[in-house]
Amino acid sequence: MATGRTHRPATRSRGIPEATVARLPLYLRALTALSERSVPTVSSEELATAAGVNSAKLRKDFSYLGSYGTRGVGYDVEYLVYQISRELGLTQDWPVVIVGIGNLGAALANYGGFASRGFRVAALIDADPTMAGKPVAGIPVQHTDELEKIITDNGVSIGVIATPAGAAQQVCDRLVAAGITSILNFAPTVLTVPDGVDVRKVDLSIELQILAFHEQRKAGEEVTAPEEAAGAVPPPPVPHRAPSGGPGADSGRQGPDGDVPAVMPA
Amino acid sequence: MATGRTHRPATRSRGIPEATVARLPLYLRALTALSERSVPTVSSEELATAAGVNSAKLRKDFSYLGSYGTRGVGYDVEYLVYQISRELGLTQDWPVVIVGIGNLGAALANYGGFASRGFRVAALIDADPTMAGKPVAGIPVQHTDELEKIITDNGVSIGVIATPAGAAQQVCDRLVAAGITSILNFAPTVLTVPDGVDVRKVDLSIELQILAFHEQRKAGEEVTAPEEAAGAVPPPPVPHRAPSGGPGADSGRQGPDGDVPAVMPA
DNA sequence: CATTGTGAAGCGGTTCACAGCT
């Protein structure tokens, strides 16, 4: 997901599979580490291990970029670092804006990983007027009113949304209207964007829920895998269809704070 | 990735596809919102739109859980909320520990999305002795020395790693040794864990790099898709194989801070 | 008769296994 629509059948170009693109940063990281240790070459096997994938996949991935290896030898580390950087577009630097400077926004602003990989935090934006001017990670926070101007003036095309869920779509609309075409969304909401705009989403609570699912399975299997494991689970609300009373136990969970105003205050 | 090995062919059970599991939290969120607005039923079409997927996929997903809908009508919201919660294991509460209370760790500790979905922050752990006792999000930070005891005493099975990259594997090993079987990793490193332990990874800089890749493509196409777009890119280091000098321009990028000590101080 | 539930086809990605180079 997160990619455009039917995507241009244009240029019929060498289309790199999305799954491969998603792994390139991983390879790049492993290669950078090798580069720092002045390792001149790596085999697909070694690099794959360092990146946490299997070697067949790695070789296939690299084959989409071109033939950058040497049979019988391996890959030249420096050369590969350069090729992957270029492929990912990291040889130029990308100004990004972060909107929503709460706990998470501040954490992102301080994140060293941005600066080191061709990304530059061009501005921090928050709706709270009392935050305006306050420096976070050495960068003064600006008020939302300036959003459009900031984006235009700095030629920003990548935006990070770290606002509460309720504000995310609105912020997103403004970012897009101002010319942003790539968005990294930390707010727990589905963003609607026009075609041509990419959205990637990072959702803390979803990741935890996925872990909980597997965790539950493990717990269940320990005990010879009965149907209801611990047995602490309330009785199924109704055999089928339950429009009557309520959903068995406590479907409402504690606190009607719904989707949670996310991490940061505003 | 992140799931076990060949995975037990055991119980031949109703195996829910991993892709489906990853979407259940999305459905749950949309359903919770409907529930709060007291909407009694939804069609697959409506719910799919709210969750940002297509309806065929949603119906197929639900079909793995059982036949919880009513033909000609749709799905009972409350009932579905309950079923999905139960499937995800959210009807019980999961104590989690967060290790590494820097900017990001603090942001996570303050994240409301945890508490509202059956997750409870059982403890905050940091290696910095001066942080010990200091409350973050109302919870006193404890020193790493206590790690094992905390996990055992609270029966914690899910751990969140928000330490610098350099400390992650070590922390991971201790968590696993102490009994943790699910890990959410925010540190930019590949974690090695024994079979049976699930790891999910959230990597800020990787997401940005993926966006940059697509962004670069867009920029290139605007201008009739020339080979080097902006032209600001340095000349290709060498036609093929480059063991000689260095990798053209600046493969080392600015600052040898390598993989970045992540977000938080320690 | 609107809407679910699902076989079957389609598609993208992974893995295999080996031919091709150095």
Place this chain on the structure above:
DNA sequence: AGCTGTGAACCGCTTCACAATG
């Protein structure tokens, strides 16, 4: 001899399209 590059088999997920059904 060793390791890359890749066609082909395989596998899981998505999409289609329609039969089943309250």
